[in-house]
Amino acid sequence: MISRRPTHPGEVLLEDVIKPLNLTITEAARDLGVSRKTLSELVNKKSALSSEMALRIAKATKTSPASWLNMQTKLDLWNALQHEPKNVSEFPHKKAV
Amino acid sequence: MISRRPTHPGEVLLEDVIKPLNLTITEAARDLGVSRKTLSELVNKKSALSSEMALRIAKATKTSPASWLNMQTKLDLWNALQHEPKNVSEFPHKKAV
């Protein structure tokens, strides 16, 4: 494992894309075709990046959707690792047939 | 970009893990600590692989959770690409300050 919490994709979108372009959340939301609320919650890390949003961001920024989606996947995994599931037993080795 | 639908992680779990070990769905579900229904739906591709399930499978099979989760992410992306979002405009280039 990863020890440090991976960066939230919404943070990257805000800091590396929206801010450098001098776009407002309102303008960026319009370009992405989503509500201002949806984008606001994303960049404020209140919601996760959906695969559909990954596609929208990719189209608007001419980048790869996978690069955005992978950020979220890494974060999801990190979050899951913080509360490892109990009552899981290792699968037994090959049983007789 | 990807033309063929990526393999569902539940299918891999069934074909490459559960069947080779001669485990039943019922037994495997018990080992994973989930209900039989949950595992059945997963291996029959009726539901997606959650990050928590990825962790459970990883623990039970001593493999990497990321390898399982990435299968689902690839599938999610492929599915999303089948209905590309409209009303998305490319972000304008740097505006004046």
Added chain:
DNA sequence: AGTATTGACACGTAACGGGTTACAAATTAT
């Protein structure tokens, strides 16, 4: 025949992404 396994169904719960509307606070422009 009798037992085990399976997929599918109903039903319920909790979480979540997303939309609209509204408002107070903060920021920016005039």
Added chain:
DNA sequence: ATAATTTGTAACCCGTTACGTGTCAATACT
């Protein structure tokens, strides 16, 4: 300072989804 814009967030609605328990008919195994 005043006015206009921007922003975060709450309230409320909706649809989707993962997961649990229970049940049942069909199939497979012994």
